[in-house]
Amino acid sequence: MPEFRVPNVIPVNDHVWLLDDNHDATCYVVAGTKLAAVIDTSLGMSNIRAVAEALTPLPLICINTHGHNDHIGGNWAFEKAYMNLEDMPLAEETFSQPELQAAMKQFGIRFPPFENVTDGQVFDLGGLELEVICFPGHTPGEIVLLDRKDRILFAGDGLVQHLWLQLEESLPVAKQIESMERLLPLRDQFDIILHGHCQAPCGAELFDTMLAALKDLAAGNTADDIDYEWYGRISKAHPFQPEDRRIVYKDQSLD
Numbered sequence: 001m002p003e004f005r006v007p008n009v010i011p012v013n014d015h016v017w018l019l020d021d022n023h024d025a026t027c028y029v030v031a032g033t034k035l036a037a038v039i040d041t042s043l044g045m046s047n048i049r050a051v052a053e054a055l056t057p058l059p060l061i062c063i064n065t066h067g068h069n070d071h072i073g074g075n076w077a078f079e080k081a082y083m084n085l086e087d088m089p090l091a092e093e094t095f096s097q098p099e100l101q102a103a104m105k106q107f108g109i110r111f112p113p114f115e116n117v118t119d120g121q122v123f124d125l126g127g128l129e130l131e132v133i134c135f136p137g138h139t140p141g142e143i144v145l146l147d148r149k150d151r152i153l154f155a156g157d158g159l160v161q162h163l164w165l166q167l168e169e170s171l172p173v174a175k176q177i178e179s180m181e182r183l184l185p186l187r188d189q190f191d192i193i194l195h196g197h198c199q200a201p202c203g204a205e206l207f208d209t210m211l212a213a214l215k216d217l218a219a220g221n222t223a224d225d226i227d228y229e230w231y232g233r234i235s236k237a238h239p240f241q242p243e244d245r246r247i248v249y250k251d252q253s254l255d
Helices: 048-055 085-095 098-107 173-189 205-218
Strands: 008-011 016-021 025-031 036-039 060-063 081-083 114-116 122-124 129-134 143-147 152-156 162-165 192-195 226-230 233-240 245-249
Touching (some): 081 085, 162 173, 173 205, 205 233, 205 245
Parallel strands (some): 162 245
Antiparallel strands (some): 129 143, 226 233, 233 245
16 A cells, blocks of 8 residues: 555544645544544545544544545545535546556555435534535535534535636536525524635634625626636636635636
8 A cells, every 4th residue: 555644633622623634635523422524535645534543433424525536535445425426527537537547456445435415414423413505616516514513614615715616617606606695594603614725724704705705706896806827727816805815717607
């Protein structure tokens, strides 16, 4: 087997841990009294399951917020993973990459099947529940997970400082706004957002400022928008405050 890199483990509280994998992606371990959930598994260069097992002796379940490679890459360490199957085409695209196919053959690893999750589904970890909320925008199958006990929203890439809506699979800005407005009735139930690319907990005001910025973008207020480079490509980005925050979009996403 390869030599795995080890994520930086940051306790959020006594039963929730943030796993920062080389600043490439962020995963989470959430422990109840009978089960623990691993939320996302990064790129596959870290054995996220082994890290989780060092944090808790509880049986583990794996939940993916969406189907991008930096969120499902470490699924190989699990027997099953939960994901909204709207993102199955993205997962299949990841698994079919020649480099990954070669690594699977070389190291004898395989990726487990996915089991679909649905809006409103609840994972009972024992004394703590994670509620699935479908959140299409960044990808068609994006979900967020609400932990009412700890007042935490696990947001994958659906709520992040640089929201990417410019990808081929991303949905229009209007759809992202619709997803956020569906979440508005629950806004008073979380104070912290733990997303897929943070190295520390993020305040829930990210939700408020992002929704306002999305509406501003949808209204056509793009005079101050900037070029945004990603993987050698250039898209437009709508800046918003505070801090270095961007909504990256494709022109047709404003339709």
